[in-house]
Amino acid sequence: MGLLEVNRITVKFGGLVAVSEIDLSVEKEEIHALIGPNGAGKTTLFNVITRVIQPTSGEISLNGKNLLKMQPHQTVQIGISRTFQNLEIFRMMTVRENLFVGYHDRVNTHILQEAFQTKTLHAEERKAQEKAIEVSDFLGLKNRLSSYAGQLPYGLQKMVEIGRALMSDPVILLLDEPAAGLNPSETQELKEIIRSIRKKGITILLVEHDMSLVMDISDRITVMNFGKKIAEGDPQQIRNDPVVIEAYLGENKYA
Numbered sequence: 001m002g003l004l005e006v007n008r009i010t011v012k013f014g015g016l017v018a019v020s021e022i023d024l025s026v027e028k029e030e031i032h033a034l035i036g037p038n039g040a041g042k043t044t045l046f047n048v049i050t051r052v053i054q055p056t057s058g059e060i061s062l063n064g065k066n067l068l069k070m071q072p073h074q075t076v077q078i079g080i081s082r083t084f085q086n087l088e089i090f091r092m093m094t095v096r097e098n099l100f101v102g103y104h105d106r107v108n109t110h111i112l113q114e115a116f117q118t119k120t121l122h123a124e125e126r127k128a129q130e131k132a133i134e135v136s137d138f139l140g141l142k143n144r145l146s147s148y149a150g151q152l153p154y155g156l157q158k159m160v161e162i163g164r165a166l167m168s169d170p171v172i173l174l175l176d177e178p179a180a181g182l183n184p185s186e187t188q189e190l191k192e193i194i195r196s197i198r199k200k201g202i203t204i205l206l207v208e209h210d211m212s213l214v215m216d217i218s219d220r221i222t223v224m225n226f227g228k229k230i231a232e233g234d235p236q237q238i239r240n241d242p243v244v245i246e247a248y249l250g251e252n253k254y255a
Helices: 042-049 072-077 095-106 111-116 119-138 154-166 184-199 211-217 235-239 242-249
Strands: 004-013 016-026 031-035 057-062 080-082 172-176 203-207 220-225 228-233
Touching: 004 042, 016 031, 016 042, 016 228, 031 042, 031 184, 031 211, 042 172, 042 203, 072 080, 080 154, 095 119, 095 154, 119 154, 154 172, 154 184, 184 203, 184 211, 211 235, 220 235, 220 242, 228 235, 228 242, 235 242
Parallel strands: 031 203, 031 220, 080 172, 172 203
Antiparallel strands: 004 016, 004 057, 220 228
16 A cells, blocks of 8 residues: 555546546655646646545545545645645745745644743744754755745745745645746756655655656656546656557657
8 A cells, every 4th residue: 555545536526527536556755746738637636635625536545544534734734745836935925934834733832822922932933943944955945034935036936835845844745847937957956856855755746747857757657638547657658658648748759
């Protein structure tokens, strides 16, 4: 059994079947890519896993825990974190403040401690500061902690979103098109960051259209089309699969 198990998940919006009986098993400390044309259902599946959307049928578990019984904030508590297809950061907040947003679920205080500024509160604040420094240093943001996130170059804004996701110490990190809008140099840096995240023991489920990135870093790839899984395997198997070539890759330039 994998770390994340998705079994026969179906999502219907009225008469539209966005996801149809998808099975997916993501192993611990694996980089697992989910690819396919626009509208294939990839982000919808992400939204089901993170409990933004309730599936019509099926089951999902993380480490044997039933995700479908949980609220979105509870998935963070058990180790799921994510980024979004459209960059979602607080542009009028500093980088440090954006990172703190990702840590809030780890803060062990209550309203009276905050009102009376207790030692426990100050200790939790120090932990948050230390974590923000650790994450920002890892992502090359340490000298930008006091900068407003919206004033940073786009590539660094992407790092802020990834950093916010890492602040919660996830077991599995869901990255939704992290290379979108990046130039080749930034994409290469992103590759190394994703590999480094995996080295920290964090499992990665990745939705991405940059096939060079996907083929370079993925251990396993699942391909979706029209809401269904049409193929699964390692990069070599996927790049040579005639069904995938016809549905998504086009002429086999990744061989």
